[in-house]
Amino acid sequence: MRRPLRILQATALALCLLTTAAPASASAASSPAPSPPSAAEAGPVLAVPADLAAEEVSFRGGGGLAMRGTVLSPAKAPVEGGPGRPGIVLVHGSGAGVSRTKLREEAVAFARQGLSVLIYDKRSEGYSLFRRSYPQLADDALGAVAALRSRPGVDPAGVGIWGFSEGGWVAPIAASRSADIAFVVLVGANGMPPLRQQTWAVAAGLRKAGVSGSLVERAEPAMYRLIADGGLFPEPYHDPGPTLAAVRQPVLGVWGVHDLLTPPAENPPLVARALEKGGNRRYTFHFFPGADHAAHLSPDGGVTRLPELAPGYADLVGSWVRDVTAGRTPVAGTSGPAPVQDSATVPMGPAARWESAPVQLAALVLFAVAFAAYPLVALVRRLRGRSRRPVTRAARLLAATGAAAVLGLFCYLFYVLTTGAKLAAPGPVAAGRPLIWLALQVLAVTCVAATVLTASAWYRSRGSADPARPGERGERVRLGLLLAGGAVFVPWALYWGLLLP
Numbered sequence: 001m002r003r004p005l006r007i008l009q010a011t012a013l014a015l016c017l018l019t020t021a022a023p024a025s026a027s028a029a030s031s032p033a034p035s036p037p038s039a040a041e042a043g044p045v046l047a048v049p050a051d052l053a054a055e056e057v058s059f060r061g062g063g064g065l066a067m068r069g070t071v072l073s074p075a076k077a078p079v080e081g082g083p084g085r086p087g088i089v090l091v092h093g094s095g096a097g098v099s100r101t102k103l104r105e106e107a108v109a110f111a112r113q114g115l116s117v118l119i120y121d122k123r124s125e126g127y128s129l130f131r132r133s134y135p136q137l138a139d140d141a142l143g144a145v146a147a148l149r150s151r152p153g154v155d156p157a158g159v160g161i162w163g164f165s166e167g168g169w170v171a172p173i174a175a176s177r178s179a180d181i182a183f184v185v186l187v188g189a190n191g192m193p194p195l196r197q198q199t200w201a202v203a204a205g206l207r208k209a210g211v212s213g214s215l216v217e218r219a220e221p222a223m224y225r226l227i228a229d230g231g232l233f234p235e236p237y238h239d240p241g242p243t244l245a246a247v248r249q250p251v252l253g254v255w256g257v258h259d260l261l262t263p264p265a266e267n268p269p270l271v272a273r274a275l276e277k278g279g280n281r282r283y284t285f286h287f288f289p290g291a292d293h294a295a296h297l298s299p300d301g302g303v304t305r306l307p308e309l310a311p312g313y314a315d316l317v318g319s320w321v322r323d324v325t326a327g328r329t330p331v332a333g334t335s336g337p338a339p340v341q342d343s344a345t346v347p348m349g350p351a352a353r354w355e356s357a358p359v360q361l362a363a364l365v366l367f368a369v370a371f372a373a374y375p376l377v378a379l380v381r382r383l384r385g386r387s388r389r390p391v392t393r394a395a396r397l398l399a400a401t402g403a404a405a406v407l408g409l410f411c412y413l414f415y416v417l418t419t420g421a422k423l424a425a426p427g428p429v430a431a432g433r434p435l436i437w438l439a440l441q442v443l444a445v446t447c448v449a450a451t452v453l454t455a456s457a458w459y460r461s462r463g464s465a466d467p468a469r470p471g472e473r474g475e476r477v478r479l480g481l482l483l484a485g486g487a488v489f490v491p492w493a494l495y496w497g498l499l500l501p
Contacts, residue, residue, distance in 0.1 A: 046070040046100065046119075052111050059147035061123060062139030069120030069144060070100055071151055072111040084155035086325045087116040088185070088317075089144045091137070091174075093165030093294075097124035105296075106162075109309055113318025118148040132234040137166075138173035145174070145181060158182050158325035160249070162317075163189065164294060165262065169240055176246035183324045185252045185317060188262045188293040191244065191270025192345065195236035199224045200345040201261045202420030207343055208260075209424040212432035214497030215416075221346060222355070222496055223413045229350065230357035237350065244271060245278030250324045252284050254313065256291030257339050258302030260422050264339030272332070282329055284320060287336030288313055301340075303422050355495065363492055364406070370485025371403040374478060392457035395479065398450035398486050405443040405489075409496060412436055444489075444498035451486030458483070 048054045053075045061067045078085050088110060092098045100119040107117040123140060126133065141161060149156040160183035163171025168189025175181045190197045199221050206216045228236035253271055255264045268285050275283050288310035292298040295313050297306040324330065353359070374395060419425045426434040433441075458479055493499045 046072070046104065048072055048108060048111075051075055052108065055151070057118065057147050057151070059120075059143040061143045062133075062136035063126070065123060065125055065140070067120055067123065067140060067143065068100075069118050069147070070107075071116055071118050071148065072107045073116040073153065074111060074114060078153050084153050084158070085114055085116050086158035086160070086182075086321050087118065087148045087151070087154045088159070088321065089118045089120075089141060089148055089161050091141050091161060091163040091167035091171050092122045093167055093188075095122065096127045096129075098122040103164075105307055105309060106314075109314035110162075110317055113314055113321075115318065115321060116148065116151065116154045118144050120144050130232055130234060134170050134173055134235055134238060137170045138177065141170060141174040142178055142180075145178070149180060155325065156180075158321075160184060160321065160324075162187065165189070166194075169194070169235075169238060169243075172240060172243045172247050175249050176243050181249055183250045183252070183321060184247060185254070185321075186271070187254045187295050188256065188259055189253060189267065189271065190262055191240055191267045191274060192263070193237050193239060193348065195224060195228050195233060196345050196348040197262060198233075199348055200263050200343070201422075202417055202424070203346075204260060204343055205421040205424035206416070206426055209426055210429045210432060211424070211426050211434060214500040215426075215434065215437045218495075218497030218500060219409070219413060220416065220420075221348065223417060225348065225351045225355065226357060226360055227417075228348075236348075241270070241274040241277075244274035245280075247275065247278065248280060250282040250284075250330055251275060251280070252317065252320050252330075253286070254295050254316070255285070255287050255339060256293055256295050256298070256302065256310065257287050257289050257337055258291065258298055259293045259339065260302040261293040263341050263345050265341035266345055268334065268339075272334075276332070281332040283332055284330045285334040286316060287334075287339050289337050363488060366488055367402060367406045367485050370481045371399045371406070374399040374482045392454055394450045394453035394457065395482060398447060398454050398482060401443045401447040401450060402485060402489055405440055405447055405493070405498065408436075408440050408443065409498065412440065441498050444493045447486065447489055448493070448499070451483065451489065454479070454486065455483055 046054050046056075051074070053073050055071045055073075057069050057071055059067055059069070073085065090103045090106060092102065098121070100121050103119045107119045110117045120140075123137075126136060141163075145159055145161060148154055149159045159181065161171045161174055161181050162185040163169075164187045168186045171184055171186060171189075175184045202224075203216050203220055206220065224233065227233045251271075253268060255262070255268060257264065264287070272283065272285070275281070288295055290297055290299075291310035291313070292302040292305050294305060295310050297308045297310055298304055299306065320330065351357070416424070416426060426437070428435045430438065490499070
């Protein structure tokens with residue numbers, strides 16, 4: 001089973017030039033992990049404002065991977081003999097090898113609230129566009145928590161974890177595994193599986209661009225199911241519900257009103273339901289107006305992310321953490337304006353057997369052979385001087401339109417998926433349909449019509465052929481294969497929405 005899936009991956013990548021995969025580390029998993037670098041070897045200290053102090057740290061993540069980070073704290077030392085200041089570890093969103101500098105704004109703002117904040121460079125080893133493990137990322141975060149708890153001036157009983165976007169799936173895993181984590185802060189987090197969230201994000205971007213109909217309702221989710229079934233979408237069906245139900249720490253949930261990447265209206269109730277299922281009512285949710293997925297200011301409804309955090313965001317985190325670490329337990333509640341979500345998500349379960357990656361691969365192989373063999377055989381015959389008149393010109397049309405529709409569908413869908421969400425770029429749109437999609441639908445309809453005409457012409461001429469004529473049996477095989485491709489194309493095109501409005 002793995003071999004056809006690998007072939008599907010290679011075929012998809014070759015056809016559509018999908019070159020956005022993040023590079024994975026070249027080091028072998030079996031090689032011994034290097035020793036953690038000393039602070040002096042870790043490179044220059046992250047540039048921070050004069051009112052803050054920065055300290056380079058190193059620790060071990062999942063699998064013993066050596067990792068590096070920076071602790072930002074108020075420059076003024078805590079009161080001698082006191083319990084120390086609260087601490088918080090920031091966990092990145094998606095992306096391989098994301099630099100700690102990506103979270104500098106958050107780290108500076110939280111440190112100015114009196115916290116010690118650890119930000120670290122995200123791993124690239126074992127993490128790419130096609131491969132990642134949330135439990136492993138949680139192990140990285142736990143290593144960072146242990147490092148922060150050991151720093152002078154930090155209260156080891158007051159260290160919590162902050163997770164943004166993908167980190168919103170990771171942070172609860174870490175919290176459910178360790179009582180050393182005092183609290184959890186989630187930003188732009190999901191209570192639904194990654195595949196469902198991502199399918200919604202791209203579909204919402206297409207709808208915002210004026211697209212409706214079969215492209216956004218059938219083809220886009222079908223493509224994501226195929227990608228997930230073919231192993232091109234890591235952790236697609238991760239269910240955060242059971243993990244959230246196992247979280248016993250107080251939870252602060254933050255969402256931007258104009259979140260275009262995480263469904264902001266559906267996810268908070270899912271997170272609350274999971275927490276309460278586990279008996280945890282110590283959560284506080286807040287929505288920030290004019291803010292995007294990361295709770296940064298956005299001047300255009302979530303499309304553009306400004307460097308500035310939403311007003312009051314850092315203050316909320318600071319005061320909430322101080323209350324929690326001082327023993328003032330929060331009570332379940334939600335505040336802020338209602339989030340903006342123009343369309344609902346669609347459940348995305350595993351692909352059924354009939355629509356699975358191996359079945360789709362078999363259909364692609366049939367199309368490649370059926371639609372390519374017909375013109376190639378004709379070309380070979382012409383070069384040998386043995387060209388013959390086709391049964392009908394519609395056969396040539398069937399081969400051409402079938403090949404163009406299949407290849408065009410996958411190339412266009414991969415383009416849509418890689419450029420979708422926020423500012424989708426489907427090309428010119430007419431009556432809710434991108435012109436490229438309309439052209440593919442015209443090709444599909446033409447292919448179906450050519451299949452009918454070819455089958456009819458072949459049926460009418462079957463009695464006039466001489467079975468003993470050289471090459472006659474080969475011609476029958478050639479036409480039969482072409483018609484088989486055309487017959488399979490009809491349900492295939494219906495499934496992908498090419499024959500639907």
